[in-house]
Amino acid sequence: MTRVLLAVLIVATVASAIGVIYARHRHRLLFVELSRLERDRDELNIEFGRLQLEQATVAESNRIDQIARTRLGMKFPEAADVVVVRP
Structure with a gap:
């Protein structure tokens, strides 16, 4: 009986050690x-x-204005170019 108990304890110890390692x-x-x-x-x-x-x-906004002027050639319209449409 003691040998069986000892074998079970050894197997349990080895299984526990493998579990810890994992x-x-x-x-x-x-x-x-x-x-x-x-x-x-x-x-x-x-x-x-x-x-x-x-x-x-x-x-x-300054950067957008600069890009619009240099790359796209855009500018603000002159006062004479502005047309107001009234309903």
Whole structure:
């Protein structure tokens, strides 16, 4: 009876050790993935900040006015060119 109990305890100990090893290995894999995802998040946050700054620069009214004048040849109409249409 003692040999059976001893065998069961040894099997349980080995199974427990294998479970601990598997859990630690899984933890390491998940930690590596978490680190990669955090790094990706940080890079995306930096890029998002850059894009927000670029959008603010592009949407600035002076810049739009400058592009309209230089690239498109647009200008404000003279007072004589303005026609008011009344209903």
